[in-house]
Amino acid sequence: MRRNAWLLVILLIALLLGVNNTIYYFTTKDTLEDRLQHEMESVAKQIEISIELSRNGAEEYQEQIGRELRAASIAAQYxxxxxxxxxxxxxxxxxxxxxDMVGITLLKKTPDNIILYKSSIEKQMGYKTSTWKPWYQAFNQLFDEHRVTIDWGQSLTNFWTGPFEFATTDTSAIQKWGYYYDGTTNYMIDPFISYDSRQRDYDDATGVERLISQTLKENRTLSEITIINPETFGNGKKTTITDNGDELEHMTQNPIINGTYTYKHDDDIANVAMANDRNVKVYENAVINGKHVVKVFIPVDIENKVASMLDEKGQPLNRYVISLVSDYATIQQTLDKQFGNIVLIIVIVTVLSLIALYFILSAYRKSQDKLIRKAQETYLDEINGLFQSIRSQRHDFVNHVQTIHALAELGKTEELKAYTAELTGEIRQMNDIINIGNPAIAALIRAKSLQAEMLKVEFKIDFKDMNHLELGMKSLDMTRLLGNLIDNAFDEVLKYAEEQRTVHIAGCQKPGYYQFTVSNTCLQAEELANKPLFQAGYTSKDGGHSGLGLHIVKSIVDQYKGIINLAINEPNVVTFIIKVPV
Incomplete structure (x- = not known):
């Protein structure tokens, strides 16, 4: 039984520690994930600011190139x-x-089209532009109005230019074209330069790709940064077929504007659409390419629309999306380290707790054993005292008879009556104790009767129908229960004058249970009704008392599934009523 109790305690401690460890683990996990998200958002904000600065710088540089193209157009016209x-x-x-141009082409307007009519590069000639949207619209405005008003590209006096883009006439080249027409010629002048000869060096030195590369190098937790065109993402690269049958890729409508896109997930299209449409940050926690990662999609508004980022209809974007991929291994490593520390702490605390619990239980067991031994010794003393009283009465019986005979012969009637009355009372009292039916209770009552006589306390006894007492309670526990109640009653009545010192104990059998009552004089009985009488340590007595008597009584009653109540049925008398199931 004792071993099972120890096993139960150990299992309970292990369960509590396991629950605590689990809660702490997931709380720490959530905290680290939140911290990672904040770090990713902070990095994304820095990247956003840097990208905007770099992009604005690149746009400004392109505008300078546009002015160079216009100057070249005017020089060529002269x-x-x-x-x-x-x-x-x-x-x-x-x-x-x-x-210092890659080439110059002259555009001629015909009744139904605008064609590349003359050029420094022969393969440029002969192309019709009516399918070049929105370029064709700009050409018509420039021919008709000498200015371009579409919300795209760079417009100057008698001049317009679009962004760097793949060339229809040479699908492998990225070029920028300028278009000039002031009405003094019957053609539009179109000088053009290549990306490699102008923009590439600038982008390599200060562009977005360089910024992304440096950011990834400085932030080891980041695995990938991608600048996404939300309008074309998921549709693949935008391409058209030229008049020569070549496939032309549209750089300005590329789904991936900058960065790389190797960490692909099935939910990316939906996440990009959600971030763009709702203008909210979207997180994805998944295993991609065999690695546990966290992806975040952050929408970025474009204040100044540019020609280098277009939707699938060729209109400037209002917003793009930054995607960051962070390696979850940093969180897992931290969790593993903390988990290891937690396990070590828990093991140490568990061992120390079990050692402390062992000593506490050992001390408690020794204390209980000591109390039990003391109670057993008291019980044996009381039983022996009861038997000794019975033997004494039998031993003195001859002396009593001789005394009665002598008083009768002498004719001392009054003395004889007094002597026999005293003798009869003593015998009746002993018979009442013996007739209780339970040796343990009888011995206890006999001992308490002697104590009451010494303390000059009127000790009344009233036991009925208990000749066949078969309690489920151990005799030792019964003597502890009644003994503590009687001792408490004696302690209380000793506060008063001799004529007020009354203690009454009664016991009887009821249907299904036995009832015991202990009553005593108490001039402050009314005040006890709201006191925690059964609480360990509580006492209404003056110093020197532990306050454990009634607590022990309550514990014993609870152990045997009985009940104990305090009753104040008459003035200045307090009664404890105990009911114990049969």
Whole structure:
């Protein structure tokens, strides 16, 4: 039984520690994940600011290139005839070389189209532009109004230019074209330069790709940064087929504007759409490419619309999305380390707790054993005292008879009556104690009767129908229960004068239970009704008392599933009523 109790205690401690460890683990996990999200958002904000600065710088640089193209257009116009038919391709090649252009093309407007009519590069000629949206719209505005008003590209006096883009005439080249027309010629001048000769060096030095590369290098937790075009993402690269049958890729409508996109997940399209449509941050915690990662999609509004980022209809974007991928291993490593520390602490605390519990239980057991031994010794003393009293009465019986005979012969009637009355009372009292029916209770009552006689306390006894007492309670526990109640009653009545010192104990059998009552004089009986009488340590007595008597009584009654009540049925008398199931 004792071993099972120890096992139960150990299992309970293990369960509590396990629950505590689990709660702490997941709380720490949530905290670390929140911290990682905040770090990712902070990095994303820094990247956003840096990207905007870099992008704005790149746009400003492109505008400078646009002004260079316009200047080159004006210079070429002064060198060429105003009639396109009088301009040769050789002239255009020579001027293009002097102006450091990749080439110069002249556009001619026909009744139903605008075509590339003359060029310094032969394969540029002959292309129709009516399918080049929104370029064709800009060409018409420039021919008709000498200015371009579409919300796209860079417009200057008599001039317009779009962004760097793949060339229809050479799908492998990224170029920027300028278009100039002031009405003094019958053609539009189109000088163009390559991305490699102008913009690439700038982007390599200060562009977004360099910024992303440096950010990834400085933040080891980040695995990938992607700048996403939310309008074309998921549709693949935007391409068209040229008049020559070549596939033309549209750089300005590329789903991936900057960065790389190797950590692909099935929910990416939905997450990008949600971030863009609702303008909210979206997180994804998943295993991608065999690695546990956290992805965040953060929408970024574009204040100044640009021609280098377009939707699938060729209109400038209002917003793009930054995607950051962070390695979850940093969190897991921290969790593993903390978990190891927690386990070590728990093991140490558990061992120390079990050692402390062992000593506490050992001390408690020794204390209980000591109390039990003392109670057993008291019980044996009381039983022996009862038997000794019975033997004494029998031993003195002859002396009593001789005394009665002598008093009768002498004719001392009054003395004889007094002597026999005293003798009869003593015998009746002993018979009442013996007739209780339970040796343990009888011995206790006999001992308490002697104590009451010494203390000059009127000790009344009233036991009925208990000749066949078969309590489920151990005799030792019964003597402890009644003994503590009687002792408490004696302690209380000793506060008063001899004529007020009354203690009454009664016992009887009821249907299904036995009832015991202990009553005593108490001039402050009414005040006890709201006192915690059964609480360990509580006492209404003056110093020197532990306050454990009634607590022990309550514990014994509870152990045997009985009940104990305090009753104040008459003035200045307090009664404890105990009911114990049969």
């Amino acid at each position: 060198a060429l005839s105003p009639d396109v038919e009088k301009v040769s391709n050789a002239q255009l090649a020579e001027i293009s070389k002097k102006l």
